Amino acid sequence: MIALVIFIGALYALPNMYGEDPSVQIIGVRGTSVSSLTLDTVKSTLEKEKLPYKSITLEKGTVLVRFSDTDIQIAGRDVLSSLLGDDVIVAFNLAPATPSWLEAINAHPMKLGLDLRGGVHFLMEVDMDATMEKLLSQQVETFRTALREAKIRYRSIQANKNEHVEVLFHNGADMDAAESKLAILHTDMVFIIDNLHLSISGRFTEERLQEIRNYAVDQNITILRNRVNELGVAEPLVQRQGVRRIVVELPGVQDTARAKEILGATATLEFREVDVSTRLITTSIDRIPLGSEVKQTRDGRPVILKKHIILGGSSITDASASFDEYHRPQVKISLDSDGGRKMAAFSKNHVGKLMATVFTEYKDSGKRDKHGNIMLSKHEEVINQATIQTALGRNFRITGMDTQAEAYNLALLLRAGTLTAPISIIEERTIGPSMGQQNIDMGIRACFFGMTAVMIFMFIYYRRFGLFANCALFANLVLIIGIMSMIPGVTMTLPGIAGIVLTVGMAVDANVLIFERIREKLQEGRNPQQAIHQGYANAFTTIADANITTLITAVILFAVGTGAVKGFAVTLSIGIMTSMFTAIIGTRSLVNLVYGGKCIDKLSI
CATH class of the missing domain: 3.30.1360.200 (Gyrase A; domain 2)
Structure with missing residues (x-):
């Protein structure tokens, strides 16, 4: 069972080793499909402009062009956008280079945050003129309804470009009655009366305009x-x-x-x-x-x-x-x-x-x-x-x-x-890592050197049992990556790497508690088999208490935190659960494999 779990975790962690290709994606507007004719046009255009590409595919009505680097990707996107026009959408993408046999079992690389992989950046602008035009059009209908209900006659109602709603009347009596009615209904507007042209102009106050x-x-x-x-x-x-x-x-x-x-x-x-x-x-x-x-x-x-x-x-x-x-x-x-x-x-x-x-x-x-x-x-x-x-x-x-x-x-x-x-x-x-490639490399390097130092210490201090703990520690890392790749919506961030490093220490802490309990039982004169059994049994309660309290903290961080804090909480939560599995069940299975059913006089611990 343990071998099967680790195998599945390693299988779904494997796509992260293949990386991604800078790509350009082409789809039809409103979700419509593009045809093979578009595919041929893209091929001929890139060859004509001498822009090398790795592959061009048409799948599910979408053309995906893979390039070798981002410079060619940007140039290809600009050329294709000007050629294809408004009938299609041409956008940047980073397409996973996962082999087809892994994609067949729905194995994909885990999503990386902006601080690790980057992503897509959009700067959008709100059209305030269209907003006011729409609002004034609605106000015209509101004025018309109010005057009709009050049975006040008018010549016309229209919205002017200077953010006014103008109402024209046949006589001054109707104009005065309308001004009194509209002023009561619309306290957020200022009304100006033009006696010469028999008109009322309504304009929103500056406070109301800013609020809008x-x-x-x-x-x-x-x-x-x-x-x-x-x-x-x-x-x-x-x-x-x-x-x-x-x-x-x-x-x-x-x-x-x-x-x-x-x-x-x-x-x-x-x-x-x-x-x-x-x-x-x-x-x-x-x-x-x-x-x-x-x-x-x-x-x-x-x-x-x-x-x-x-x-x-x-x-x-x-x-x-x-x-x-x-x-x-x-x-x-x-x-x-x-x-x-x-x-x-x-x-x-x-x-x-x-x-x-x-x-x-x-x-x-x-x-x-x-x-x-x-x-x-x-x-x-x-x-x-x-x-x-x-x-x-x-x-x-x-x-x-x-x-x-x-x-x-x-x-x-x-x-x-x-x-x-x-x-x-x-x-x-497309934007690169917000914290810089150097910081990313340092984070991964810290995780690598931290694991290496812990593994060396465990092997020297606990000998063969330290080797069991190191195997469990490596399996724990594989399971974390595999689970994060399998769960939709989970994103690995730089704080997530910190969560993995913290999990490494916690996983080893569980093994330290178990191994020290085994040493204590040996010093009390128990035989090796009894020492192993009682060591795991006595340490389990302490390990469970420590991990459950940390898991509760991680859940609270996920519930109330945002952004990077959530990324740390997710990684920490997954790491706690996988470390409980590998540090307790995983190491116990290795110990049983080596010492189980045997008459031994001494343990290498």
């Missing part, structure tokens, strides 16, 4: 953390930088292309009523009703939709991808209580009418404004039109996705949360 901007960044940070959790990245860093920027660092990430797509996506859904009262012959503006607008489907067909948004993505609490009864990709959606109430009220009064699902996302336009900020372009398309058969509640489904991968990605985005404001990736790079 801070909320947009903070809420995006929360949602990005949720998306990182969906990606399964261990110990990520998501933090604010400056007024409108967010830093995301993903250590040990395997699928950087998908990470880039999911983090940078600003996708959301809007549910709108289809305007069937007007037959669309042309998309000319003068033929479109005042309260409607034209959107297009994925294949370019125009659809007239009411401007009023029934429901937005912020009301979605859960989403999952599956297949419908016709084996078409679908997304099942769950709403919060307020969203469910709105959907139920609308669908109840519109049975038999069409409701459209509008997919909206923001993309980098390649342009910058006068302040140097990236300008995003808004892309909208109608992905679904369905007849409301009956009153809907908090749970319903949408179809219209081309592939299951697209449905899965959409569900992930909706489940993790809709970004409060559009966000763009302004910098992407």
